[in-house]
Amino acid sequence: MKIFIMGFGAVGKGVVKVFSIKGNNLKQKYGLDFEIVAVTDTSGTALCDKGLDPDLLLNTKEKTGRVCDYPEYGIPGLSSPEALSKVEYDCLVEVTPTNIEDGEPAKTHMLKAMSDKKDVVTSNKGPLALCFKELVGTAKNNNVQFKFEASVGGAMPIINFAHENLSGCDIESIFGILNGTTNYILSRMAKEGSSYEQTLKEAQEMGIAETDPTQDVEGTDAACKIVILANSIMNMDVSLGDVEINGISKITPESIFLAKKEGYLIKLIAEASLDTLEVSPRLVKEGSPLSVEGTMNVATLKTDLAEDITVVGKGAGSVETASAILSDLISIWKSKK
Amino acid sequence: MRMNLVLELLDVPGQLVDALEPIGRLGANIVAVIHQRDVKTEQGTVPVQITIEGDKDTLNHVLSALEDENICIIAVDGVLRKERIMSILIGNIVDQDVKSTVDMLNALDGVNVADFNLKMSDYPKNSAARILIEAESGKRKEVLKKIKEVGKSKEFLVINEV
């Protein structure tokens, strides 16, 4: 299976690392051979029909920060989406940064790959939260597969889990903590009684919150994810603009104190149900399935036949997120055998 | 026939006796009383399970008599009578008139604010209030919607239960 990796940051590198670690194992277990035929970042592209070496890719990026410095096969300035036409591949792994204004450049990358009859796997929330129908429709019209498990909850299985393991159930609602940064901040505030500002600052120093934390703390990131879940597992037809969003920046130690006195925690909860699509701070009973701590993600699916099912897992991380991409790739490969 | 009640009483002397009084007076028998003093809420109330016996009319009279005396009946024969809904508000709670906030919620039929806890912050604009609402069962959605409405009109951040 020939793979084109678009974007070589945390997740892109995670994917290459996972190929390097798991390559032999996958060959033995499934007879599956992944070949990385191209990797693109903002500097250009490394590209070779016969496959690039995962470790050399990682070393090159580590050393110079530019994938186009890959010996012999690096092409400086060969940028996306042109690079997509320069090499034969089976599946595009789209892992460029999320853009919630117009979904670009990822949207163009994915649509081009699909119309070239290539399968697409992505962790990129932007295009999915803005134009889900168009992407899924294009994939269908071109008879290619489009999978995006990694876009929600990182390593936590949820989309494929709902589609495969719960395929006989109707999903009536979803309640989840879909953003690790805010869950970390709220957990710390609950434990230490500290202020929002102070806790955010510490999270930034620890690299858990980004320098510009707006999308996390104002709830936009979680909103993108609940839109993806609502569309993909509840068959809704919604986009980011349909979500009522309240973030955590107004949460005070006093409010957390009052909640705790009655055995509740305040969590940033994303909800998709019959008449609600929202992200907001909510009261969660201490010790209940949604009361997970730290950067963990969690989601409870309310089903018609199986009642409540809850999944918990790491919502971010390079190799963790790559694990979800890998399982999408394996499942595409298996479906073609 | 028998009827199982769960009452909620303040854990102070005399409360249990007061609650039992109408039962005997109206001619019902008390079969069992379980007083769980170790599960106390922050409002200082404890649940009390009472099983009473009598004919249908007598038992119904007992229920009305208890309600008349403002004794909180949580469940009858395992069916919840009252739902408790907790919510937290953040904002300029005091300047936005606490009484009107409570009145707006109480104006809903079958709904009453049972507890209101205010915690001031260094910035009055960010004080927090916890409200506990008792509502007839089935009213949950309506109450949650109303709290959101009140919050919006007074620019409070509303933190409802999931």
Ligand SMILES: NC(=O)c1ccc[n+]([C@@H]2O[C@H](COP(=O)([O-])OP(=O)(O)OC[C@H]3O[C@@H](n4cnc5c(N)ncnc54)[C@H](OP(=O)(O)O)[C@@H]3O)[C@@H](O)[C@H]2O)c1
């Ligand atoms: N990190 C996580 O744990 C995680 C979890 C779930 C989902 N995601 C999503 O996965 C995606 C990737 O995340 P990340 O953390 O890996 O981001 P990142 O570290 O910022 O990496 C982005 C990569 O994309 C490259 N890039 C930017 N514009 C490009 C373009 N036009 N063409 C080709 N490459 C381009 C960048 O190049 P340079 O290296 O030259 O700057 C960089 O290598 C995002 O959409 C994110 O929301 C991330």
